[in-house]
Amino acid sequence: MDFVTYWNSLTWEKAFRIYWYFFIFELTRFVTLEYVVLWRWKYRRRRDRDKYQEATFRLFQEAPFVSIIVPGKNEGKHIYKLAKSLQNQTYRNFELIVIDDGSDDETEKICNTLSKNGFIDLFIRNYVRGGKASGANLAFRYSKGDIVVHLDADCSYSNDAIEKILVPFYFEPNIGAVGGNVQVRNESESLATSLQSIEYQNVIGSGRVVTSELGIYRIVSGAFGAFRRDILDRLGGWDIGPGLDGDITVKIRKLGYQVRFAPDALCVTSVPNTFRKLAKQRRRWDKSLIRFRVRKHKDVFVPNKAFQIPLFLSFVENVTFNLILNVKWYLYIVDMMINFSNMLGTIILMNLILYTLANYFKLIFFAPFRTSFRESWLGQVIYVPLSAIYTGYFLRIVRTYAYIAELLFKSSYKDPWNPGKTSFYAKARRI
Amino acid sequence: MNVKLKKPAETGLKSDKVWCHHELRFYLWDNLDPIDVFNLSDYDAVIISSQNVDLIKEKVKRFRSWSSSEIHLKPLFIIGSGSLINDPMVKGLVDGSLVSESHIDGIADVVRRIHSRKMKLDARLPSTFEGQLVNKLLGFAYTRSLEEINPVLNKESITGYVYPMLSINFLREEEGTQYQILNLMEEEGLLDGSFQDRVYICPSCSSGFLNYREVCSKCSSTHLHADDVVHHFPCAYIGPMKDFDSDGSGDLQCPKCDKLLHHIGVDYDKPSVVHTCQSCGQIQQNTPVHASCYSCETTVPTEQLQPTEIKSYTITKKGLHVAMNGYSNSEIDTDVVHGAVDLTTFSTILNMEVERASLLGSAKSCLGIINLHNVNQVYNQLGENGAYKLMTELVELVKSSAGRADMICFERAENLLLLQNEISLQEALNTLRSLKLLFNRLFEDRFPNGGVEIDTRSQLLTGGKNAQWHLNELHNAN
Numbered sequence: 040m041d042f043v044t045y046w047n048s049l050t051w052e053k054a055f056r057i058y059w060y061f062f063i064f065e066l067t068r069f070v071t072l073e074y075v076v077l078w079r080w081k082y083r084r085r086r087d088r089d090k091y092q093e094a095t096f097r098l099f100q101e102a103p104f105v106s107i108i109v110p111g112k113n114e115g116k117h118i119y120k121l122a123k124s125l126q127n128q129t130y131r132n133f134e135l136i137v138i139d140d141g142s143d144d145e146t147e148k149i150c151n152t153l154s155k156n157g158f159i160d161l162f163i164r165n166y167v168r169g170g171k172a173s174g175a176n177l178a179f180r181y182s183k184g185d186i187v188v189h190l191d192a193d194c195s196y197s198n199d200a201i202e203k204i205l206v207p208f209y210f211e212p213n214i215g216a217v218g219g220n221v222q223v224r225n226e227s228e229s230l231a232t233s234l235q236s237i238e239y240q241n242v243i244g245s246g247r248v249v250t251s252e253l254g255i256y257r258i259v260s261g262a263f264g265a266f267r268r269d270i271l272d273r274l275g276g277w278d279i280g281p282g283l284d285g286d287i288t289v290k291i292r293k294l295g296y297q298v299r300f301a302p303d304a305l306c307v308t309s310v311p312n313t314f315r316k317l318a319k320q321r322r323r324w325d326k327s328l329i330r331f332r333v334r335k336h337k338d339v340f341v342p343n344k345a346f347q348i349p350l351f352l353s354f355v356e357n358v359t360f361n362l363i364l365n366v367k368w369y370l371y372i373v374d375m376m377i378n379f380s381n382m383l384g385t386i387i388l389m390n391l392i393l394y395t396l397a398n399y400f401k402l403i404f405f406a407p408f409r410t411s412f413r414e415s416w417l418g419q420v421i422y423v424p425l426s427a428i429y430t431g432y433f434l435r436i437v438r439t440y441a442y443i444a445e446l447l448f449k450s451s452y453k454d455p456w457n458p459g460k461t462s463f464y465a466k467a468r469r470i
Numbered sequence: 471m472n473v474k475l476k477k478p479a480e481t482g483l484k485s486d487k488v489w490c491h492h493e494l495r496f497y498l499w500d501n502l503d504p505i506d507v508f509n510l511s512d513y514d515a516v517i518i519s520s521q522n523v524d525l526i527k528e529k530v531k532r533f534r535s536w537s538s539s540e541i542h543l544k545p546l547f548i549i550g551s552g553s554l555i556n557d558p559m560v561k562g563l564v565d566g567s568l569v570s571e572s573h574i575d576g577i578a579d580v581v582r583r584i585h586s587r588k589m590k591l592d593a594r595l596p597s598t599f600e601g602q603l604v605n606k607l608l609g610f611a612y613t614r615s616l617e618e619i620n621p622v623l624n625k626e627s628i629t630g631y632v633y634p635m636l637s638i639n640f641l642r643e644e645e646g647t648q649y650q651i652l653n654l655m656e657e658e659g660l661l662d663g664s665f666q667d668r669v670y671i672c673p674s675c676s677s678g679f680l681n682y683r684e685v686c687s688k689c690s691s692t693h694l695h696a697d698d699v700v701h702h703f704p705c706a707y708i709g710p711m712k713d714f715d716s717d718g719s720g721d722l723q724c725p726k727c728d729k730l731l732h733h734i735g736v737d738y739d740k741p742s743v744v745h746t747c748q749s750c751g752q753i754q755q756n757t758p759v760h761a762s763c764y765s766c767e768t769t770v771p772t773e774q775l776q777p778t779e780i781k782s783y784t785i786t787k788k789g790l791h792v793a794m795n796g797y798s799n800s801e802i803d804t805d806v807v808h809g810a811v812d813l814t815t816f817s818t819i820l821n822m823e824v825e826r827a828s829l830l831g832s833a834k835s836c837l838g839i840i841n842l843h844n845v846n847q848v849y850n851q852l853g854e855n856g857a858y859k860l861m862t863e864l865v866e867l868v869k870s871s872a873g874r875a876d877m878i879c880f881e882r883a884e885n886l887l888l889l890q891n892e893i894s895l896q897e898a899l900n901t902l903r904s905l906k907l908l909f910n911r912l913f914e915d916r917f918p919n920g921g922v923e924i925d926t927r928s929q930l931l932t933g934g935k936n937a938q939w940h941l942n943e944l945h946n947a948n
């Protein structure tokens with residue numbers, strides 16, 4: 040009953056003083072701005088329907104040769120299913136190149152068999168692991184396609200996914216890369232996967248529509264991304280990861296090309312099914328923000344010849360809403376603890392309610408803008424309240440930990456995800 | 471010197487070609503002598519005299535590949551250049567060498583031993599080629615007291631290995647068949663094999679002379695170019711060696727970051743090798759290996775080559791038994807045919823009859839044979855029981871027409887022995903002629919496509935010779 044009394048006593052002024060964090064960032068950026076942009080996107084999409092049709096027509100008429108590259112370690116078990124599903128694609132003029140990056144399982148045997156039977160066009164095994172970037176680069180080196188599509192072996196692709204990721208190259212001029220829409224396959228496996236599913240659908244499903252629409256789309260997902268061959272040639276392919284997906288996207292934009300998100304180029308992936316595995320994965324992702332935005336590509340903040348406003352904004356947006364907001368959030372908590380310490384519990388609860396309301400709004404009102412395999416979003420209704428805790432606390436703590444570790448200790452260079460031999464050089468060259 | 475050389479008086483051959491040593495007569499066969507091996511069956515041994523390895527080889531092969539055991543088991547020696555005998559094939563086929571005439575005493579015992587062992591052998595010539603080879607191989611091993619039949623490496627052989635006494639019976643391109651014969655003999659328990667080596671031979675011609683090479687998995691071209699894959703760690707560039715050595719200077723420079731590569735394992739490594747087909751451009755890593763046959767030019771993936779085990783063989787007890795009693799590739803046990811006696815009994819009675827005949831002096835008895843060529847096919851068609859029924863029927867047929875006190879025996883499933891007492895050779899031959907007609911009619915009526923052919927023979931018993939001698943005479947009288 041205290042809470043109801045409290046609610047009634049709130050004035051707008053007071054509410055903003057206490058919940059400024061929510062109002063400024065969450066409500067403005069992630070709800071209002073996105074909602075407006077989504078409407079604009081929808082409007083333009085309807086308006087350009089014929090143009091899209093024509094782009095599709097030109098794609099099939101020109102039928103560029105596409106190289107689908109799948110680098111990875113110990114992915115053999117997924118390859119047959121992947122190859123089979125690629126055979127059902129609406130777009131057919133492609134080659135499939137699989138790179139085995141030093142697997143220590145049956146991958147070599149499986150892929151040799153598949154390649155002998157025509158499921159794989161080219162299979163190369165590295166007997167010594169070289170890391171994800173070198174795997175992709177090796178596939179790229181021997182690929183022949185005008186467009187290179189990078190896939191993850193453990194994802195499932197909808198039958199028109201390849202077609203849909205290619206159309207943007209014909210829809211707009213000057214497109215350098217197109218990212219696909221990655222959603223969660225094992226949504227119902229555990230609480231962790233359910234929450235990630237909601238997150239993917241917000242961050243990727245609608246979030247990337249928004250960033251793409253604003254021209255600040257920043258990561259062409261490694262699980263599903265298409266690149267123009269001539270641009271990859273100029274860049275010499277990928278650089279050492281982690282975060283190589285974001286890195287190459289920035290480099291493509293630095294060259295002056297547009298990068299687009301294709302929401303209807305759908306694929307689903309399995310996400311970590313426990314919070315512990317999830318934390319590990321996110322630590323790696325979050326460290327790359329520091330490494331690539333702040334350290335390697337810090338030149339985008341410097342006004343010089345290569346300066347581009349969208350790229351600058353993209354970086355500012357990214358750094359603000361991740362790194363700086365993270366710091367601000369702690370400032371906010373400190374502010375609350377000092378000035379409103381007597382009602383801290385109420386404030387936290389109130390915050391959760393506000394975030395949950397915002398999430399419900401997005402779940403319901405963003406639904407028409409999302410593309411997914413899912414028939415209905417109703418199943419997610421019960422997870423929305425937890426989603427606020429998941430993004431507000433769990434992800435934030437993981438992120439803070441990762442940022443501190445990376446800023447202070449450059450720990451991503453020690454990440455076992457890359458072989459030690461490559462990390463050593465990456466660190467020495469400050470990349 | 472206890473060497474006594476006598477000039478033989480009874481031979482029409484030039485006497486300096488025949489050396490006598492005690493009871494043994496050696497024929498010295500030199501380069502210029504045009505005589506052929508079948509004219510040499512009367513000699514106890516033959517000594518080949520030649521300087522020419524090829525001629526020696528040819529003569530030895532002609533001897534050993536002859537079908538009659540009188541020729542192919544003949545003791546053979548080489549005189550003169552002893553070093554010539556290093557040829558593995560010749561070495562495996564001759565019984566020794568001597569430097570000069572004066573060493574003849576040293577080989578006399580070898581000749582005697584071979585002869586005495588040969589007397590114990592079954593001298594009949596089996597009707598099938600396989601049977602003849604089995605007999606020959608076992609007979610040779612037995613008379614030479616060979617404990618093992620060993621494979622010999624031979625670059626002139628199409629499969630790379632020879633078993634001299636077996637291989638000489640084949641044309642070079644058919645040598646692969648020798649392994650089938652050996653396998654058959656091992657299956658039948660005549661030989662006991664132990665592994666020595668494995669060879670891969672062409673599936674179409676059995677040749678072991680194969681050229682193994684990597685081929686393009688797409689177009690099977692052999693024109694492939696292999697290149698190391700180089701990974702430059704600092705920039706993650708990875709590609710074939712040629713990308714790093716564009717000017718051909720040998721200095722490796724990264725095409726992506728322009729840095730020079732320094733130390734393998736430190737700033738770069740070579741994680742893989744990639745083959746590029748120069749015919750179709752296909753990039754590949756696991757190039758299949760194909761074998762191309764030098765003999766027939768067939769090219770097959772190595773998985774399709776026939777792995778053939780090369781073994782050393784010892785002769786089993788059963789093998790020895792077969793060497794002495796003959797080989798039949800029929801499974802039929804001839805000892806249990808109703809109305810006939812078994813071979814042992816028949817031989818005993820035959821011996822007794824010979825004794826009786828020589829004692830009486832005037833007594834006339836005949837030993838006859840009825841050969842049923844190709845009858846095994848009919849047996850196979852009839853099955854075991856049917857075959858026994860037919861054999862019983864044949865025995866009945868003989869009994870009903872051959873008169874009194876006769877002894878009948880299936881020596882093997884393919885021939886019948888008849889002992890007819892108190893009968894002239896003419897009468898015996900007449901009986902056999904009518905039996906031949908009856909048999910022919912029976913087989914033509916019942917098995918018109920069986921292809922069975924009958925022939926008969928008969929001889930008077932000779933006093934002082936045993937049953938084995940008589941049987942040998944009967945089989946060898948062509």
Ligand SMILES: [Zn+2]
Binds near residue numbers: 705706
């Ligand atoms: Zn480099």
Ligand SMILES: [Zn+2]
Binds near residue numbers: 689751
């Ligand atoms: Zn080829």
Ligand SMILES: [Zn+2]
Binds near residue numbers: 674
């Ligand atoms: Zn061949």
